[in-house]
Amino acid sequence: MKENVLLRMKDIDKTFPGVYALKNVNFDLKEGEVHALLGENGAGKSTLIKILGGIYKANKGEIFINGKKVEINNVFDAHRNGIAIIHQELVLVPYMTVAENIFLGREPMKGPLVDKVKMDAETEELLRTYNMNFTPQTLMVNLTIAQQQMVEIIKAISFNSKILVMDEPTSSISDKEVEYLFKIMRTLKEKKVGIIYISHKMSELWEICDRVTVMRDGQYVSTEIIKDITKDELISKMVGRNLEQYYVRDFVPHTETVMKVEHLSDGERVQDATFELKKGEILGFAGLVGAGRSETMQAIFGLSKKYTGKVIINGKEEHFLSAVDAMHKGLALVPEDRKLEGLYQVQSVKYNSTIEVLERFVKGIFLNSKGEEDVALKYTKMMRTKTPSLDQPIGHLSGGNQQKVMISRWLATDPSILILDEPTRGIDVGAKAEIYAIMNTLAKQGISIIMISSELPEIINMSDRIYVMSNGKVTGCLSHKEATQERIMSLATAE
Numbered sequence: 358m359k360e361n362v363l364l365r366m367k368d369i370d371k372t373f374p375g376v377y378a379l380k381n382v383n384f385d386l387k388e389g390e391v392h393a394l395l396g397e398n399g400a401g402k403s404t405l406i407k408i409l410g411g412i413y414k415a416n417k418g419e420i421f422i423n424g425k426k427v428e429i430n431n432v433f434d435a436h437r438n439g440i441a442i443i444h445q446e447l448v449l450v451p452y453m454t455v456a457e458n459i460f461l462g463r464e465p466m467k468g469p470l471v472d473k474v475k476m477d478a479e480t481e482e483l484l485r486t487y488n489m490n491f492t493p494q495t496l497m498v499n500l501t502i503a504q505q506q507m508v509e510i511i512k513a514i515s516f517n518s519k520i521l522v523m524d525e526p527t528s529s530i531s532d533k534e535v536e537y538l539f540k541i542m543r544t545l546k547e548k549k550v551g552i553i554y555i556s557h558k559m560s561e562l563w564e565i566c567d568r569v570t571v572m573r574d575g576q577y578v579s580t581e582i583i584k585d586i587t588k589d590e591l592i593s594k595m596v597g598r599n600l601e602q603y604y605v606r607d608f609v610p611h612t613e614t615v616m617k618v619e620h621l622s623d624g625e626r627v628q629d630a631t632f633e634l635k636k637g638e639i640l641g642f643a644g645l646v647g648a649g650r651s652e653t654m655q656a657i658f659g660l661s662k663k664y665t666g667k668v669i670i671n672g673k674e675e676h677f678l679s680a681v682d683a684m685h686k687g688l689a690l691v692p693e694d695r696k697l698e699g700l701y702q703v704q705s706v707k708y709n710s711t712i713e714v715l716e717r718f719v720k721g722i723f724l725n726s727k728g729e730e731d732v733a734l735k736y737t738k739m740m741r742t743k744t745p746s747l748d749q750p751i752g753h754l755s756g757g758n759q760q761k762v763m764i765s766r767w768l769a770t771d772p773s774i775l776i777l778d779e780p781t782r783g784i785d786v787g788a789k790a791e792i793y794a795i796m797n798t799l800a801k802q803g804i805s806i807i808m809i810s811s812e813l814p815e816i817i818n819m820s821d822r823i824y825v826m827s828n829g830k831v832t833g834c835l836s837h838k839e840a841t842q843e844r845i846m847s848l849a850t851a852e
Contacts, residue, residue, distance in 0.1 A: 361388045362424070363551040364520055369418035371404050373753060376745050378404045382577045384570055386520065386551040391542060393554045393562050393583065396572035396595055397785040399743045399755045402555055406522050410442040411435040441518035443509045443526055449497045456480035456493035459512045483511050487541065502694060503530040503646045510538065521545065522553040525783045527561065531646040539565050557785050559588055571595055596787040603786070604818035605794040607801060608837060611635035611821060615805050616774060618657065621666035626652035628829035634774065634805050639796060641820030642809045644849045649829035650809045651693055654776045658683045658690045684713065689772035691764050693779045699763050702752035706744050707733040709751045710765045736765035741791050757784040775799065776807045781815065793819060813842045827851045
């Protein structure tokens with residue numbers, strides 16, 4: 358039986374000022390297949406997808422759909438050619454409703470006005486079809502990241518697209534939601550939809566993908582049938598070397614308590630959180646999406662309006678009224694959503710690296726640019742951030758390199774307690790290993806780290822101890838030696 362090629366991208370080149378992002382890249386997608394696109398951050402995956410989606414224009418190359426050459430100059434061209442993209446960074450409008458987001462730019466009209474009744478009815482049908490438990494009138498800002506991700510997926514599906522791109526679709530959703538997403542993907546495959554799948558969770562590839570194309574440094578490396586290649590072989594192709602040690606961690610005993618949290622509650626997501634943090638340890642926080650892990654740390658860091666309970670740091674009870682208060686007492690919080698909660702996309706790498714400590718370089722009306730540059734350069738080198746210069750707008754960097762800058766910003770504050778919320782979300786295997794090594798180094802220097810992660814192998818292999826939360830409550834604590842995926846999931850699902 359002949360396999361029909363839906364999409365062929367041939368000899369694609371793309372350059373930016375100072376950067377050769379893509380060089381002679383070839384990629385094809387067949388009807389009814391899930392084709393993984395793999396590579397480290399900066400490999401060119403997102404650039405290739407943005408060219409397909411009409412966001413960027415290639416400097417050279419051709420695109421064929423069903424054997425016919427097409428010109429994709431903008432997003433509308435992509436939609437007309439049956440292409441829909443779910444981007445890694447959500448592109449939803451927070452203060453519009455679910456229905457308004459799904460039909461943005463293609464609203465049903467009744468005369469000169471938007472037909473809101475029809476729009477809500479069609480959205481209701483989509484939400485019912487995919488078992489979503491919120492309404493068309495719900496504001497996006499009131500949904501969790503996982504729910505927002507599902508709205509993006511439903512929006513893309515609603516175009517009746519034949520080519521669907523999923524860029525890190527499982528980065529913020531629970532295992533149960535991942536299972537449901539894969540069920541939807543299998544249904545789409547039966548309808549002969551071709552899916553391009555980008556994910557750094559490599560275990561998913563063998564579960565859902567048919568083929569995998571590997572990119573490195575903006576160039577095509579190879580295309581493989583997924584069942585015929587091993588994880589180690591794929592990693593070697595991605596990074597151009599073997600990762601001798603993936604999880605980098607030296608476990609030593611820790612005795613000195615630097616922070617105690619007793620019966621913390623914010624009256625909403627956090628109901629009863631009690632835990633303690635030792636000097637120089639990496640303390641993992643596990644739980645399902647919505648368990649209250651992020652909200653617990655936000656309350657401690659002064660980002661919640663109010664909370665009950667106690668936060669004791671170095672023997673003294675504290676109640677931070679703002680993030681600035683917390684920072685002055687040696688706390689730092691790297692948030693989960695770098696786009697919405699952290700980075701200034703149009704500003705430079707230098708600006709984003711030093712904004713939290715800018716006061717160090719300002720004297721009256723003068724700015725010590727050399728001092729600011731030295732700090733930015735120090736952490737750019739430490740994190741091995743790939744950027745052509747410190748003046749590069751951070752929005753031009755890959756997602757993983759943006760995350761490295763986000764961590765750099767908070768390391769520049771010289772924290773004694775560093776809270777990392779999903780620190781490797783959307784980051785490739787090579788960059789993950791680098792971040793693990795940096796975390797290990799920081800812990801050996803005596804910095805206490807709290808790591809929230811939805812990736813159980815990461816939690817188990819990097820944490821000295823692991824607290825598990827369920828429904829806003831801490832349900833248990835496991836030592837490194839006690840921790841298994843089964844024991845963590847048992848505590849994460851406890852009533």
